[in-house]
Amino acid sequence: MITAEQKPIQEIIGYIAPYGKILLVGCNECVTVCAAGGRKEVGLLASALHLNSLKQGKTIDIKEITLERQCDPEYVEELISYINDVDAVVSMACGCGVQTIAGRYNTPVFPAVNTKFMGASKSQGIWEERCQGCGDCMLGITGGICPVARCSKSLLNGPCGGTSAGQCEIGPDTDCAWRLIWERLVELGIQDRYEELNEAKDWRPAGGAGPRRIIREDLA
Amino acid sequence: MKTESRLEKVFAAGHIAVTSEVGPPRGCDVDIVEKKANMIKDHVDGINITDNQTAMVRMSSIAGAVIVKNMGLDPIIQMVARDRNRLAMQADIIGAYSLGINTMLCLSGDHPKFGDHPTAKAVYDVDSVNMIKMVTDMRDTGKFQGGADIKMPPKMFVGAAANPFADPFELRVARLAKKAKAGVDFIQTQCIFNMDKFETWMKGVCDRGLDKEVKILAGITPMKSVGMARYMKNKVPGMDVPDEVIKRLEGVSKEQQPEEGIKMAIEQMERMKEIPGVAGFHIMAIEWEERVAEIVEGAGLYPRPQV
Numbered sequence: 001m002i003t004a005e006q007k008p009i010q011e012i013i014g015y016i017a018p019y020g021k022i023l024l025v026g027c028n029e030c031v032t033v034c035a036a037g038g039r040k041e042v043g044l045l046a047s048a049l050h051l052n053s054l055k056q057g058k059t060i061d062i063k064e065i066t067l068e069r070q071c072d073p074e075y076v077e078e079l080i081s082y083i084n085d086v087d088a089v090v091s092m093a094c095g096c097g098v099q100t101i102a103g104r105y106n107t108p109v110f111p112a113v114n115t116k117f118m119g120a121s122k123s124q125g126i127w128e129e130r131c132q133g134c135g136d137c138m139l140g141i142t143g144g145i146c147p148v149a150r151c152s153k154s155l156l157n158g159p160c161g162g163t164s165a166g167q168c169e170i171g172p173d174t175d176c177a178w179r180l181i182w183e184r185l186v187e188l189g190i191q192d193r194y195e196e197l198n199e200a201k202d203w204r205p206a207g208g209a210g211p212r213r214i215i216r217e218d219l220a
Numbered sequence: 221m222k223t224e225s226r227l228e229k230v231f232a233a234g235h236i237a238v239t240s241e242v243g244p245p246r247g248c249d250v251d252i253v254e255k256k257a258n259m260i261k262d263h264v265d266g267i268n269i270t271d272n273q274t275a276m277v278r279m280s281s282i283a284g285a286v287i288v289k290n291m292g293l294d295p296i297i298q299m300v301a302r303d304r305n306r307l308a309m310q311a312d313i314i315g316a317y318s319l320g321i322n323t324m325l326c327l328s329g330d331h332p333k334f335g336d337h338p339t340a341k342a343v344y345d346v347d348s349v350n351m352i353k354m355v356t357d358m359r360d361t362g363k364f365q366g367g368a369d370i371k372m373p374p375k376m377f378v379g380a381a382a383n384p385f386a387d388p389f390e391l392r393v394a395r396l397a398k399k400a401k402a403g404v405d406f407i408q409t410q411c412i413f414n415m416d417k418f419e420t421w422m423k424g425v426c427d428r429g430l431d432k433e434v435k436i437l438a439g440i441t442p443m444k445s446v447g448m449a450r451y452m453k454n455k456v457p458g459m460d461v462p463d464e465v466i467k468r469l470e471g472v473s474k475e476q477q478p479e480e481g482i483k484m485a486i487e488q489m490e491r492m493k494e495i496p497g498v499a500g501f502h503i504m505a506i507e508w509e510e511r512v513a514e515i516v517e518g519a520g521l522y523p524r525p526q527v
Contacts, residue, residue, distance in 0.1 A: 152331055153302070153342065157349035158395045160328040161383030161410055162457035169457035170333050182391045194394055197401060200306065200350040200365060 001030035001120075002094045003127045004037060004113040006045070012090065013052055015110035019087035020059070022049070024112075025079065025101065026066035027093035034127055036113050037092030039066040045092065045112060061086075070097025076104050083107055118149075135205025135212065141193065143184030148201075150177035156198040222359065225323040225377030226294040227266045227406065229527035230500075231435050236493065237500030238521050239296065239408065239437060240512050241268035242288065244279035253279070253287045259509040261293050263516040265524055266323055268408070268502070271298040275335025282316045289320050296379065297321055300329025305345035306354065306365050313355055317374030325379040325408065326351040330457075349402045352380055356403030378403065382436075383410040384421035385460035393424035400433045407434055408502040411441035411452070414460040415491065422497050431497030438492050441504045442515060443481035446470050482511055486518035493519075 016022055024046055032038030046062045053060040063082055067075045070093035079101065083089075088108045091098040094115040102109045117129040132149040138156075139146055148154045152170045159178035162169030166179045185191040205212070221228060230237045240260045245252040257267055269284035285295035297316050299309060316324070328348045332340045346354060346365075354365045355378050362373040380399050384392050396407065412418045418438070425431055443449045446469035453461035465484070472480045485503075492498050501521070505512050516522050 153328055153344045153347070155328060155344070155347040157347050157398055158391065159386065159388075160348075160458075161381060161386050162328075162330065163386040164457050166387045170331050176387070178391075179388050182388050186390075191394075194391065195398055195401065197349065197353070197398065200346040200354070203345065 001033055001118070002096070003034045003116045003119045004031050004094050005116060006036055006041065006092075006113050007111065009048055009052070012045070012110070012112050013049070016049070016060075016088055016090060019108075021061040021063075021086040021088075023063050023065065023079065023082050023086040023089045023107075024049075025070065025089060025091050025093070025097075026064075027070040027091075027097050028066055028068050029070075029093075031093055031097075031113065032066075034121075037094075042066055042092055045090075067093075067097075070094075071100050073100060073104065076100050079105065133206070134201070134203075135207075136202065138198070141196070141198070142181050143188060143190075145177060145180045145184055147177050147181065148206075150175070150180070156201060158194065222405070223322050223375045223377040225266075226527060227296070227323050228377045230265045230525060231406070233525060233527055235525045235527075236498075236521060237266075237406075237435070237437060238264050238503065238516055238524065239266040239268060239500070240264045240503040240505065240509070241270060242284065242509065243270045243273055243507075244281065244284035246276065246278050248279065250287055253284050254291060256509045257288045257291055257293055260512045261291070263513045263522055263524060264503075265500075266294045266296045268296045268298055268325060271300050271327070271329070272303060272335070273330070275302070275330045275332045275337065275340075277336065282312060282319070282321065285316065285321050286319050294323065295321055296323040296325055298325045298327055299351065300327045301344055301346060301348055301351055302329030302332065302342050305343050309346070309351065309354065310358065310364060313358065313376060314370075314374050317376060322375060323377045323379070324355065325381065326355065326404075327381055348380055349398055352378055352399055352402040352404045356405075360403070377405050379406040379408060380404045381410065382407045383458050384412070384418055385410060385414060386458040389417070389421075392421055393428065393430070396425060396430055396434070397428060400430050404434055406437060406499075408437045409439040410458060411439045411504060412488070412492075413441075413452075413465050414462050415488065417460060418492075419495055422495050426497040431499070435499040436497055437500040437502040438489075438495075438498050439502050439504060440485050440489060440515070441506065442485040442508065442511060443469060443477070444506075444508060445474070445477045445481070448481075478511075482515060482518070485515050489515070489519035489521075 026042035042064050069075045083105050090112050092112045098111045118131040119127040120130045122128050134148045163176040168174040168176050242256040269281045271281040281297045285297045288295040326348045359375045449466045452459045
């Protein structure tokens with residue numbers, strides 16, 4: 001999923017300072033799962049913004065709504081009945097959701113979260129990066145562990161010389177991806193594959209050729 | 221001979237090679253480069269010029285190398301994958317060769333997190349293995365990485381690093397094999413302090429015949445003090461400093477520690493000369509270039525061959 005974290009409250013307050021009527025929009029997908037911008041977080045942020053207004057001796061009108069999927073124009077269309085009554089929108093979705101709203105309505109939209117990475121849940125409350133969307137998945141030859149996303153240098157042919165006790169040189173909290181890959185290849189009995197050269201990557205599918213697009217003729 | 225590199229000639233003539241390094245200044249002071257190079261010039265076959273080492277901005281490796289070249293010496297440029305994409309790498313390789321530089325070292329580079337520009341975006345377009353392949357292909361096939369022909373291709377003698385100690389240890393011979401497959405000509409290893417582990421690695425290297433494909437220069441760093449030994453053990457990524465090294469330095473007075481460090485380096489080199497597959501030494505005397513000469517002499521490697 002796409003992970004996100006709420007922005008510092010002062011930054012959000014700064015964005016909406018000129019406005020009195022706010023539409024605060026959550027999303028039921030990834031940001032709900034990573035507890036950054038679902039219905040619950042929409043409620044909490046609305047309370048925090050109200051409290052701040054009270055402290056400042058101002059009033060603020062906040063309409064809360066959580067869409068099924070903010071990156072989908074079909075659901076964003078649901079905002080049509082509220083949009084004319086507000087001065088600004090604050091989105092708690094990832095950057096895709098923010099931009100879908102901005103592309104549809106002629107009302108200022110501000111992000112309330114920082115979109116972080118494509119990750120998986122490691123354990124309760126911990127998410128870790130697992131994919132950088134390079135567009136040419138090599139997990140099939142690296143034992144199911146991604147060197148592009150999980151090696152700090154995205155090295156394609158093995159570990160650098162900086163690993164200490166099996167951990168990355170950037171710090172002991174980060175596993176050396178190539179140590180994990182090697183252990184996995186050994187476990188699967190296919191460590192000979194390590195010595196096959198992975199050529200310099202074609203970064204075009206990773207975004208090197210400009211913004212990416214998928215067109216499915218059968219669906220479009 | 222693939223190149224005009226003095227290092228290649230030294231190897232070809234069957235000599236034990238000696239290289240050392242000069243860290244360029246964090247400013248424009250040419251004298252610093254010249255002074256450091258002058259301290260080591262008669263005792264080495266090639267002088268590495270580091271490339272933004274520890275991710276700190278310095279005078280560029282190629283600029284430092286040209287200064288050294290103009291002194292009539294033999295620079296080895298270093299190039300890290302961290303700072304350049306494949307266009308910049310190839311442009312700089314052509315540029316360096318055009319300025320008379322014929323030997324280079326391909327490295328991943330320390331992560332920007334460690335340096336004085338931690339907010340920088342690291343490049344890592346190609347890794348060190350693919351950098352080796354790119355430079356050797358430029359030389360041997362006369363082609364750019366993108367496939368086009370090069371008019372007057374650069375002929376670099378190509379080196380890389382190897383860390384025989386970093387985890388997982390079992391992978392370290394295979395890692396060297398991959399660099400050999402990519403076409404690397406020589407290897408300068410990480411600083412060696414754990415001799416037993418180095419011997420185990422070298423045995424693995426020789427068992428696979430990799431020493432026949434690649435010339436291996438053992439990395440030597442003399443310890444200035446027990447404080448330096450402790451720092452390298454605990455703070456420098458990928459370093460393996462056994463307790464006996466620290467104990468031996470602790471066993472002499474503070475004033476005597478530099479001498480003991482030099483003595484240990486020379487003893488190490490004497491022992492390594494007997495290890496099959498060791499083709500030379502790369503002496504990394506960190507801000508201690510003035511002692512390189514006596515280390516080389518102490519190890520019986522002076523005078524250097526005229527090739």
